[in-house]
Amino acid sequence: MSAATGTVYDRGYRPYDGPRGGRKAAIAALVKSTLRRALGIRRSWRQKFLPWMLLGIVAIPALVNVGIAYVTRDSPLDSIEIVTYRGYVGHSSSLLLFVALVAPDVLCPDRRQRFLSLIFARPLSGSDYALAKLGAIGGLLFAFSFVPQMVLFIGQMLVNRGGALDYLTEHAAVLWQVPVAVALLALFYASLGLALSSLTSRRIVAGASILGVLLVSSSVAAILSEAAGTSPATEVINVLALPLYIRDLVFLGHIGDNFRLAELAGGEGMAVVAYVAVVGVSLATLLWRYRWSEA
């Protein structure tokens, strides 16, 4: 009799007497399984290809910059920088595409396939679930933004004409600016991406919503900016630029001159308020969507 006909064989049962973790272990396990899913681990090559390709693209500028610096290290010309540490934070649209691809993939199937009923039959609450997903995606975004910056830093340090120590001394501030700016960027993208994904059970809808919110807000801000007589304050509706304003505050202490918001007195405060509002609303939405398990 084949198994497909529904045969159940009795091969005995062994009780489990080993260690058991509590809620923290369950959260850690959920973070781990989310990371595996996001990176396509234990999944088909098609599900591995896109996330790894997008993340690989993010690293290209760092590698090219270090390569050029190495090749021109003995040249009397000034060293060529194709990317700065500040410019590298939020530089690549690959990260946006990564969020639009992965955030829906780690949330929507759980709801669509009703897997949540099995997850919440474990010692996990709805907020545990939401925060584990946020931690996993935020952690991935941080790692894949931070590691290329470190490659850039260490590479530049090693090929620096004045010696590694000189480079380290001259760029010491980067060692705190980069992780802080990258963490704020990761928190922004992860919370927004997951919040929008939590509103639907369809991945394609969630992905389109994420890109739509970012790109439409950017386009509307650009149109308003072009219109005569509009205040630079309209720039705060540009959701795509919000983490870049915050990045500039971390690196420069003010918003960069390439943004119109820099022209406005108090623009920095408006940017911080808008950033906090987007992250706050996103987190509240995410927690609200999974509140039912604790109702």
Added chain:
Amino acid sequence: MRRVAGPLLRAVGLTKRFGGVTALDGLTMDVPHGRIGLVGANGAGKTTFFRLLLGLTRPTQGSVEVAGVEVSSDPARARSRLGYMPEHDCLPTDQSATDVVATLGELAGLPASAARQRASEVLDLVGLDESRFRPIEGYSTGMRQRTKLAQALVADPDLLLLDEPTAGLDPLGRESMLDLVSRLGGFGISVLLATHLLDDVQQVCDHVVMLDGGRLVVSGTTDELLERTGVVVVEVDHRVDALVAGLARRALAATVTPDGAVEVAASGDGDLDVIRDVVAELNLPLHRLSTRVGTLDEVFVRRAGVAEVT
């Protein structure tokens, strides 16, 4: 058996209302360890009771305990003692049974290596062979049901909540599933089997809880509920009409069933002696003389006062 003292489940005035709808109405009962059937028609409150046990919803009034743990005050601890197999599809179809069961084992708090080991063992137990390594999207209904049972078992729970575990299974699969469920008690795991198939409960469970419209109809052992009906079934080879006539002469009412047996309204050992004597006087070969035991369907219809269980 890893049992805590006291009842497995204790509900005290357990009530759950959703707006104007009362899903459970003042449920008070103690349920012992073992294999327990939770039966009732659709809408009787079975799923709501499961959700209350899992701490996924809070009671409007009253309380419920699982193995001494008050669910509302510590739902995570209560859940750590439970394994849950829902009725509906709930498996991620792009993953293998091995990965799903191991992941859910880790989410229940098992270390990663132990979770994978346990996943392998319970998938063996439920009879999922090499197909466990294939994506679930290619599984039959029976294989999916067995995967759902395996994930409920992976963390070695004290109590399994099984919601219609035989739904969608063919007769062989159903028998196998019920056989496995009936043996879980021997592994030290209690089972709460929610179903509207009273035959499943009668076959497997040693305690029955009947719900109707959110109210407790009856809670008792299966043997108690399958009370004697006062009807004796007699099977002989031939001359059935002569037997009926002979019994009538001795003041015992008898009828012939469609399958040729004779049912006699009897009360007490004296009537049984009379039946034996009539059979002997007529020199009939006696094949069966037994008291007819009722079915849970009859008990439910009688106690709940409903015409049929859907």
